[in-house]
Amino acid sequence: MSSRSARMLRTTAIPAAVALTATLxxxxxxxxxxxTATTDTTAVxxxxxxxxxxxxxxxGQANSPxxxxxxxxxxxxxxxxxxxxxxxxxxxxxxxxAKAMRQVPGVASAGATRTAPLPAQSxxxxxxxxxxxxxxxxxxxxxAKAGQDPLEPLQWDLPAMKADKAHEKTLGSRDVTVAVLxxxxxxxxxxxxxxxxxxxxxxxxxxxxxxxxxxxxxSATDSxxxxxxxGEIAAAKNGIGVTGVAPGVKVSGIKVGNxxxxxxTEAVVCGFVWAAEHDxxxxxxxxxxxxxxxxxxxxxxxxxxxxxVSRATKYAERRGVVNVAAAGNENYDLSKQITxxxxxxxxxxxxxxxxxxxxxDIPAQLPGVVTVSSTGAKGLKSSFSNxxxxxxxxxxxxxxxxxxxxxxxxxxxxxxxxxxxxGKYGYMAGTSMASPHVAGxxxxxxxxxxxxxxxxxxxxxxxxxxxTACPTTYDINGDGKVDAVCEGTPENNGFYxxxxxDALDAVTK
Numbered sequence: 371m372s373s374r375s376a377r378m379l380r381t382t383a384i385p386a387a388v389a390l391t392a393t394l395x396x397x398x399x400x401x402x403x404x405x406t407a408t409t410d411t412t413a414v415x416x417x418x419x420x421x422x423x424x425x426x427x428x429x430g431q432a433n434s435p436x437x438x439x440x441x442x443x444x445x446x447x448x449x450x451x452x453x454x455x456x457x458x459x460x461x462x463x464x465x466x467x468a469k470a471m472r473q474v475p476g477v478a479s480a481g482a483t484r485t486a487p488l489p490a491q492s493x494x495x496x497x498x499x500x501x502x503x504x505x506x507x508x509x510x511x512x513x514a515k516a517g518q519d520p521l522e523p524l525q526w527d528l529p530a531m532k533a534d535k536a537h538e539k540t541l542g543s544r545d546v547t548v549a550v551l552x553x554x555x556x557x558x559x560x561x562x563x564x565x566x567x568x569x570x571x572x573x574x575x576x577x578x579x580x581x582x583x584x585x586x587x588x589s590a591t592d593s594x595x596x597x598x599x600x601g602e603i604a605a606a607k608n609g610i611g612v613t614g615v616a617p618g619v620k621v622s623g624i625k626v627g628n629x630x631x632x633x634x635t636e637a638v639v640c641g642f643v644w645a646a647e648h649d650x651x652x653x654x655x656x657x658x659x660x661x662x663x664x665x666x667x668x669x670x671x672x673x674x675x676x677x678x679v680s681r682a683t684k685y686a687e688r689r690g691v692v693n694v695a696a697a698g699n700e701n702y703d704l705s706k707q708i709t710x711x712x713x714x715x716x717x718x719x720x721x722x723x724x725x726x727x728x729x730x731d732i733p734a735q736l737p738g739v740v741t742v743s744s745t746g747a748k749g750l751k752s753s754f755s756n757x758x759x760x761x762x763x764x765x766x767x768x769x770x771x772x773x774x775x776x777x778x779x780x781x782x783x784x785x786x787x788x789x790x791x792x793g794k795y796g797y798m799a800g801t802s803m804a805s806p807h808v809a810g811x812x813x814x815x816x817x818x819x820x821x822x823x824x825x826x827x828x829x830x831x832x833x834x835x836x837x838t839a840c841p842t843t844y845d846i847n848g849d850g851k852v853d854a855v856c857e858g859t860p861e862n863n864g865f866y867x868x869x870x871x872d873a874l875d876a877v878t879k
Contacts, residue, residue, distance in 0.1 A: 374500055378401075378807070379553075379593065379595050379627075379631070379656065379657055379800070379802055380656040380657055380658070380696035380697075380698060380699060380800050381595060381656070381699070381799065381800035381802040381803070382446045382731075383606065385696060386557055387837065392534050396521070397483050398776055401627075418463050418464065418465035419666075420456065420461055420462070420488045420489060421460070421461070421462060421463070421465075421467070421482050421483075421484065421487060421488065422449075422459065422460075422461055422462045422482070422483045422577070422634065422679065423446065423460045423461070423462060423467060423471070423480060423481065423482055423486060423634055424457055424458065424459060424460075424480065424481060424483055424635055424636060424639070424674055424675065424678040425437070425441065425457070425458040425471050425477060425479075425480040425674075426456060426457055426458075426477070426478045426479045426480065426674060426677045426678055426681065427456045427457075427458065427459055427476055427477055427478065428456050428476060428478075429453065429454060429455060429456040429755065430453055430803075431453075431454070431456060432451030432452055432455075432456050432457060432458045432474060433451040433453050434451045436476075437451070437458060437474075437476075439476045440471065441449075441460050441462075441471070442459070442476075443461065443470075443475075444464060444466075444467050444470040444471055444761035444844035445462050445463065445464030445470075446460040446461060446462035446464065446467050446471075446817055447460060447461050447462070448460050449461060449576065449577050449578055449636070449649060450577060450578040450640075452639065452640075452643050452682075454643070455639075455680055455681040455682055455683065455685045456478075456683060457682065458638055459577040459578070459636040459639070459640075461488065463797045465569060467482075468479060468480045468481050468482055468670070468671060468674070472670065473686075474638065474725065474804060478579055478677065479666065479673055479674035479677050479808055480670075480674050481670060481671030481672065481673065481674030481675055481775070482671050482696045483634045483635040483636055483675060484634055484660070484661055484714075485661055485714040485716055485717040486661070486716040486717050491868075498565055499594065499598070499790060499796035499798045500783075500785070500796055500797040501790075501795070501796045502795065502796075505520060507520070507795075510523050510524055510780070513780045514691050516573060517537075517538075517612070518643030519605075519607060519608070519609060519610060519611055519612055519613045520609070520610070520705055521611050521612045521787065521795060522612060523780040523781065524612075524780070524781050524782070524783070524786075524787040525612060525613065525781070525787055526747050526767075526777035527602075527767035527769075527776065527786055527807065527818075528613065528615070528780035528805075530745070530747070530749065530767045530870070530875035531766060531767060531811070531870060531871050531872060531873050532872055532873050532875075533613075533615045533807075533811075533838060533873040533874075534809075534873045535691040535720060535873075536814060536874045536876060536877045536878075537607065537613070537617065537634050537875040539874075539877045540618065540814070540818075540877050541607055541616070541617045541618025541619075541815065542604075542616035542617065542619035542813055542814050542877075543618065543619060543816070543820065544618065544619070544620060544821075545817075545820065546561050546616075546619040546620065546651045546652075546653040546808050546813050546816045546817050547567045547570050547619065547620040547621070547622055547649060547650050547651055547652075547662035547811050548603050548604060548605065548616070548619060548620070548621050548622070548650070548651065548653070548654060548810065548812075549570060549571075549597050549621075549622045549623075549624050549641075549644075549645045549652070549653045549654070550596050550600045550621060550622065550623055550624065550652040550653075550654050550655055550806075551624045551626045551638070551641040551642070551645070551654065551655050551657075552572075552595055552596030552598040552599055552623070552624075552625070552626065552627055552654070552656060552657065553592045553593040553594075553595045553625065553627035554587050554588030554589070554592050554594050554597070554598075554623055554625040554627070555571070555586060555587065555588070555597055555600045555621070555623025555625075556587055556588060556595045556597045556789075556790075556791040556792065557571070557584075557586070557587065557599060557623065558793075559601070559791065559793055560610050560611065560793055561605040561606055561608070561610055561611045561612060561788075561789050562597070562600055562601060562604070562605065562606070562621065562789060563606075564606040564608055565605075565614075565617070565618075565619065565620050565621050566608050566620070566621060566622070566623075566797075566802075567620040567621065567622040568622075569622075569648060570620075570622035570624075570644075570645070570648040570649065570650050571622040571623045571624065572586060572625070572626060572640075572641075572644050572648075573585035573586055574583065574624055574626050574637045574638075574640035574641045574644060575625060575626065575627075575628045575637050575754070576636070576637070576640075576843060577634075577636025577637055577639065577640050578640065579640060579644055580700055582662075585625065586622075586623035586624065586625045586792075587623070587625075588625075588791055589629060591629045592627070592629050592630060594629065594790045594791050594796075595627070595656070595790045595798070595802065595822060596623060596625070596627070596791060597609055597790055597804070598786075598790060598796070598798050599654060599656055599802065599803070599805075599806045600621045600623065600789065600806075601614055601656060601788035601789030601810055602614055602615065602635065602786065602788050602806040602807060602810065603615060603616060603621055603806045603810040604616055604617060604618075604619050604620065604621040604743075604801060604810065604813070604814065605617060605788065605789055608653050609788065611795055612787060612788055612789065612795060613796060614810060614812070615790075615806070615807055615809075615810025615813075616810040616811075616813040616814050616817070616873075616874055619810075619813045619814075619817060620828060622648075622650065622806045624641040624644055624645060624653075626638050626640070626641040626657075627657065630713075632660040632661070632716060633657045633658070633659055633660050634659070634660055634661075635659055635675045635678055635679060638657075638659050638679055638682070638732075638733065639678050639679060639681075639682040639855050641653075641682075642679070642682035642683055642685065642686045642691075642693070642733075643685065643686070643706055643773060644860075645691055646682075646685050646686040646688075646691055647689070649708070650686075650691055651690065651691065651692065651812075651813065651816045652691065652692045652693075652694060652809050652813050652816065652827075653686065653691055653693050653694065653809070654805055654806045654809035654810045655693065655694065655695040655696065655733050655734070655739075655805065655875065656695075656696045656800070656801070656802035656803075656805045656806065657696070658698065658731050658732065658734065659679060659733065660714075660715060660716060661713060661714035661715045661716040661717070661733060662675070662713045662715075662728040663698075663710050663712050663713045663715070664710055664713065664722075664724045664730060664731050665729065665730055665731075665732055666687070666722070666724070666725075666729040667728050667730075668728060668731070675732070676730055676732055676736075679732045679733055679736065680732070680736050680737070683733055683736050683739055684737075684738060687738050687824045687825075689825065690824050691824055692740065692750050692809075692812045692816070692824045692827050692828055692831075693733065693738065693739045693740065693849040694739070694740045694742060694769070694805050694806075694808050694809040694812060695733050695734035695740065695741055695805060696742055696744075696768075696800070696801035696802050696804060696805040697731075697742055697743045697744070697755060697756040697757070697761070697762055697801045697804075697870070698731060698734065698756040698801055699744075699753075699754040699756065699800050699801055699802075700754070700755065700756055701753065701754055701755065701757075701853070701854060702756045702757075702758075703756075703757060703758045703801040703854065703855070703864065704726060704731070704735070704756055704757065704758035704761035704762075705726055705758035705759050705760055705761050705857075705864065706726065706758070707723060707724065707725055708723075708724050708728065709721050709722065709723055709801050710722045710724050710729075712723050718837075722763055725785075726758075726761070730805045731737065740763045740764060740808060740812070740831065741760070741761060741762055741763045741764075741867070742755055742763065742764055742766055742768075742801060742804045742805045742807075742808045743756065743762045743764075743801060743804065743865060743866065743867065744765065744766070744767070744768025744769070744770075744799075744800065744801045744803065744804035745765050745766065745767055745768065745770075745774060745804070745866070745870060746767070746769060746771075746774060746775030747767075747770065747775040747777035747778075747781070747784045748769030748775040748776075748786055749838070749870065750770075750775060750841060750844070750846065751844065751846075751854065751856070751865040751866070752768055752770040752775075752799070752801075752804075753763070753770055753771060753774055753846045753847065753853065754799075754800065755801055755804070757856070757864045757865050758864045759857040759858045759862075759864035761864070762862075762864060762865070762866070762867040763832060763867040763868060764808055764831065764835050764866070764868050764869065764870075764871055765835075765838065765867060765869065765870050765871070766808045766809065766811070766830060766867065766870060766871040767786065767797060767803070767804060767807055767867040767870075768786065768799060768800055768801050768802070768803040768804030768805075768807070768809035769784055769785040769786040769797075769798070769799030769800070769803055770784050770785075770799065770846075771784055772784035772785070773847075774846050774847075776868070783797055784799075785797035785798060785799040786798055786799055786803040787847045788803075796813075803855040807871060808822040808831070810873070810875050811871040811872070811873050812827055812828075812831050812876075813850055814876035814877050815827050815831060815834075815876045817829050817835070818843065818876060818877050818878075818879075830879075831871070831876075832867070832868040832869075833868075833872055834872050834875035834876060834879055835867070835868040835869030835872055836869045836870045836871075836872050837860045837868070837869040838859055838860065838863075838865070838866040838869050838870050839859075839860040839863070840856030840858065840860075840863050840864075840865055841856060841865075844856060844865075865871045867878055
């Protein structure tokens with residue numbers, strides 16, 4: 371698995387924890403003054419590679435003839451306009467397209483969504499998860515207790531958040547849907563097919579909804595990531611394979627990660643808008659929006675990306691959607707200044723100093739989004755998980771190296787076991803796996819409180835979390851060195867936020 375894929379997908383290689391680098395570099399310049407107005411509509415001659423852009427305008431004007439004319443004059447073409455949030459997706463081969471659009475009256479911001487030309491550059495995928503042989507699966511099934519699915523004994527993560535006890539009360543409501551914004555979901559998997567919501571599923575890779583049947587599925591070259599995430603949320607309790615946190619709710623697939631492994635802004639915006647307009651109750655977001663691990667507001671392009679995704683998440687929340695996102699896998703303290711060596715990840719990355727007040731991981735650090743850190747089988751912060759006081763809202767099982775946090779028998783691995791495309795099952799780990807545990811818990815809360823607003827569901831999610839105090843010393847690999855410093859109280863700290871998600875409270879309180 372490449373390090374780029376590990377960061378983007380919020381799934382990590384195990385067991386290595388990522389150390390903070392001490393090298394500092396200056397942020398790239400690019401802050402611009404308020405743009406001046408122009409009425410020039412002379413068409414521009416394109417002389418660069420085709421690129422994708424977002425243009426942010428007032429709500430209700432994304433599909434206006436005036437904006438279409440301005441985009442054409444700047445050498446661009448409209449892909450789609452999201453009128454409710456005022457976000458336009460456009461393509462242009464004019465290298466100055468964004469600069470030209472920022473001069474148009476009414477344009478709040480505009481920026482390139484990538485640094486690589488269309489189509490995106492290819493990259494190494496994350497690799498195959500660890501699989502069990504048929505013989506090993508049969509041995510596990512022989513240990514299953516009454517009421518458990520055959521492979522559930524491997525799922526230490528369920529009792530870690532009392533999901534097994536919650537299932538004795540309810541499996542969740544069929545009226546609740548969780549959308550997985552990811553690399554695609556294999557709805558033909560026998561553990562996902564019973565709970566799959568086709569009408570809430572779509573392919574958003576281009577930035578424009580593709581509603582063709584099965585377009586939401588991962589191809590042979592796509593990562594299995596989205597299917598694993600979907601199973602953690604809602605794998606059916608049907609006597610087959612594994613069990614999800616909320617095995618009675620519905621799950622949909624909104625494909626926003628392209629076959630090369632990139633989650634670009636236009637796809638992410640499309641995903642949130644689709645969820646908002648198709649009766650989705652919760653979204654899970656186990657990725658960061660490429661190509662920037664952190665988008666810095668001083669850069670006009672990155673500022674536009676933050677604004678576009680922020681408009682989309684806020685729109686979804688106004689429509690009743692709870693948005694849940696993974697905190698990331700670099701063992702960064704997100705409340706402190708750090709160095710990001712990974713951006714832009716679609717061309718040539720370089721070291722950048724990241725100021726937490728100016729640079730945001732999106733969607734995880736956007737207002738209103740529930741940010742999730744990861745814990746291992748011993749209940750400690752996972753070795754890789756990002757953290758930070760005021761940055762993490764809640765924690766949940768995401769796995770860790772078995773050498774660091776070994777589960778109690780009959781589970782044998784510290785990683786998370788769940789569904790993979792083609793009817794398979796396998797182990798993965800990362801804050802990618804922690805976030806769907808919280809999304810599933812939010813779905814159980816919505817099942818218990820069907821009329822609760824998104825704000826109320828989030829309040830209950832945090833209030834019902836099991837308070838978890840900072841460890842006295844965090845030396846996860848036992849080498850005598852402190853690997854991360856936790857700040858805060860048991861009620862709210864940098865490692866666990868409000869605490870570890872509690873599925874039992876979600877269905878009883």
